[in-house]
Amino acid sequence: MRFHPITLTVNGEERRARVKSNTLLAELLREEFRLTGTHVGCDTTQCGCCTVHVDGEAVKSCTMLAVQAAGRQVTTIEGLAAPDGTLHPVQQAMKDCHGLQCGFCTPGVVMMLADFLGRHPGADEGQIRHALEGNLCRCTGYQHIVDAALRVVAAGAAKGGGHV
Amino acid sequence: MYDFTYLRPRTVAEAVEALRTGFDPKLMAGGMTLLPTMKARLASPATLIDLADIGELRGISVRDNRLEIGAMTRHYDVASDGTVRARIPALADLAGGIADRQVRYRGTMGGSLSNSDPSADYPAAALALDARMITSQKTEAAGDFLLGTFATSLEEDEVLCRISFAIPEAAAYEKIPNPASGYAMTGVFVARLAEGHRVGVTGAASEFFRHRDLETALDGGADHAAALDVPAPDREYLADMHGDARYRRNLVRVAAARAIQKMQS
Numbered sequence: 001m002r003f004h005p006i007t008l009t010v011n012g013e014e015r016r017a018r019v020k021s022n023t024l025l026a027e028l029l030r031e032e033f034r035l036t037g038t039h040v041g042c043d044t045t046q047c048g049c050c051t052v053h054v055d056g057e058a059v060k061s062c063t064m065l066a067v068q069a070a071g072r073q074v075t076t077i078e079g080l081a082a083p084d085g086t087l088h089p090v091q092q093a094m095k096d097c098h099g100l101q102c103g104f105c106t107p108g109v110v111m112m113l114a115d116f117l118g119r120h121p122g123a124d125e126g127q128i129r130h131a132l133e134g135n136l137c138r139c140t141g142y143q144h145i146v147d148a149a150l151r152v153v154a155a156g157a158a159k160g161g162g163h164v
Numbered sequence: 165m166y167d168f169t170y171l172r173p174r175t176v177a178e179a180v181e182a183l184r185t186g187f188d189p190k191l192m193a194g195g196m197t198l199l200p201t202m203k204a205r206l207a208s209p210a211t212l213i214d215l216a217d218i219g220e221l222r223g224i225s226v227r228d229n230r231l232e233i234g235a236m237t238r239h240y241d242v243a244s245d246g247t248v249r250a251r252i253p254a255l256a257d258l259a260g261g262i263a264d265r266q267v268r269y270r271g272t273m274g275g276s277l278s279n280s281d282p283s284a285d286y287p288a289a290a291l292a293l294d295a296r297m298i299t300s301q302k303t304e305a306a307g308d309f310l311l312g313t314f315a316t317s318l319e320e321d322e323v324l325c326r327i328s329f330a331i332p333e334a335a336a337y338e339k340i341p342n343p344a345s346g347y348a349m350t351g352v353f354v355a356r357l358a359e360g361h362r363v364g365v366t367g368a369a370s371e372f373f374r375h376r377d378l379e380t381a382l383d384g385g386a387d388h389a390a391a392l393d394v395p396a397p398d399r400e401y402l403a404d405m406h407g408d409a410r411y412r413r414n415l416v417r418v419a420a421a422r423a424i425q426k427m428q429s
Contacts, residue, residue: 002169021170021212022202045200048266057240057269063199064270067170068216116265133346134264 006070010035011079019066026050028066029076037077037107041136048135051108052076058115060134077107080114089157090114090148099148101139109135109145117152125150165199166208174217176300176323183321186211191323193236193275196267221274221325224248230296231255232328235274239263242273252293254335254353254427258285261339263346274324281347282313282402285339287372288353291364293329300325312371332357336426338419339367342406349407350415354382354423363420368412369401378420388425392417 002021007014010033017032029035029052041049043062050062053075080088087095090113100106109132116131117123123131128149129142137145171186173179183189190209192198201207215221221236224247231251233242242248243260262268262276262285276286277297289295290306297309300323309317318324335355339348348367352375355362361382363375378386378394386394396416401409 002167004170020167022165022167024165043203045196045267048264051266058266059269060266063196063267065170065195065199068195068214112265131265134266 004067004070006067008069008071009073011075017066021065021067023066024062025052025054025064025066025069025074026061028069029061029074035076035078039104039107041104041108046134046136047105047108048112049105049108051111051135053111053115056115058112075111077111080110088114089152089155090117093148093151093155093157094145097144097148097151099140099145105135105137105139109137113145113149113152117149121153121156123149123153128153165202166205168209169211170214171211172214172217176218176220176325179213179215179218179323180300180321182211182213183323186213189213191215191278193278194238194267194271195275196263196271197275197279197281215323221323226251226331227328229331230328231331232298232326233273234326235278235324236272237274239268239271239273239276240265243268251331252329252335254332254337254355255289255293255329258289258337258339258351258353261285261337261341273327277310277327278316278318278324280310280312280314280316282370282372283342283347283349283367285337285348285351285366288348288351288364288366289329289337290327291372291374292335292353292355292362293332293364294357294362295330296328297324298326298328299323307374310372330355330357334427336423338423338426340415340419350412350419352416352419352423354378354420354427356382356427365396365416365420367402368396368416369399373397373399375416375420382424386424387428388421391421391424394420396420 003018007016029038039049041047045063051058052061188210192214222234239259239262248256295306297304332355337353339351350368351366353364361379363378381394396413401412403409
């Protein structure tokens with residue numbers, strides 16, 4: 001068994017860990033750091049429930065080695081709201097538009113939209129649906145998720161969002 | 165996923181050395197195919213060589229009317245880069261349609277071409293844009309590099325470094341994706357180069373191929389409607405639960421006509 005000492009920033013805080021070469025980023029976040037808001041749905045790079053930001057980009061943490069995150073800035077769903085508890089505009093819109101039912105896919109959807117709408121604050125419905133291709137939701141039929149994204153666009157609230 | 169030794173060389177020379185000296189080594193680019201394959205235990209390299217820190221494998225530049233892209237350049241960068249969008253917008257469009265957004269942030273052009281998945285998108289562009297594959301050992305035409313299903317001309321100690329594409333006068337890509345996986349059931353890239361038209365096809369058969377009858381028809385002035393009358397070449401097409409060989413052969417004709425319409429409009 002080979003171990004690698006790594007240092008990374010998680011939700012603005014410097015963290016150290018000793019990871020095996022085959023430890024996934026999702027495993028490190030959930031099992032070592034106990035940040036269980038990052039969900040593992042399919043474990044095959046399809047469902048997007050494990051989406052987190054690495055250096056501000058939404059990636060699937062089940063398909064990245066923990067050792068690859070050394071020296072990087074990681075943001076999980078736990079780090080998205082403001083320190084005083086004010087929800088990120090995407091979180092607030094998901095709540096307001098009933099963009100979730102069982103909630104399993106929600107952390108990944110929110111992290112994806114926070115990244116995408118932060119870069120494309122004027123996105124239209126087609127672009128939003130394209131951006132959500134890597135996130136599977138089995139409850140909502142996506143309509144309310146898209147509504148939430150469009151509400152963020154309409155409010156002009158997303159600019160600069162998605163980064164701690 | 166089985167245990168492995170993880171290496172992170174800083175130069176191509178170090179990567180080549182690691183391939184020569186490491187036990188059962190495997191290169192990893194973005195890992196978007198390799199890591200899922202390792203998790204399913206369909207691959208179990210003892211030494212994993214991560215190319216992420218090799219700066220010389222990144223970057224996009226124009227040289228002698230060709231667009232040169234580093235092998236570790238991500239799909240996201242190909243899709244959004246201003247130089248690619250200005251010089252070969254069809255290539256940027258193709259990259260923006262690969263997999264999903266999260267995967268495009270990590271998956272790379274060189275990783276995809278070295279993997280040579282018969283349903284991948286880039287091979288169609290590589291054939292149509294007369295791509296040259298620049299490796300740690302040689303420079304080779306895409307048609308000689310891509311040998312078929314998951315096969316390339318790469319030696320065991322060779323690294324794909326850059327891909328150089330001819331900048332076309334006009335080009336377009338049309339993919340008919342599998343609705344579940346997003347992989348190309350058939351993808352056709354058409355390009356008008358100074359020396360004539362080239363048409364690259366992916367997804368339809370176990371080997372990527374150029375559609376030469378259609379290239380001749382386009383050189384003769386055919387439009388998208390006339391292109392529908394040019395049958396796909398007689399060869400072995402893929403047949404699986406998603407579509408039989410006759411269906412896929414027909415998709416070549418349909419995707420080609422759509423790509424031509426896009427290119428000519």
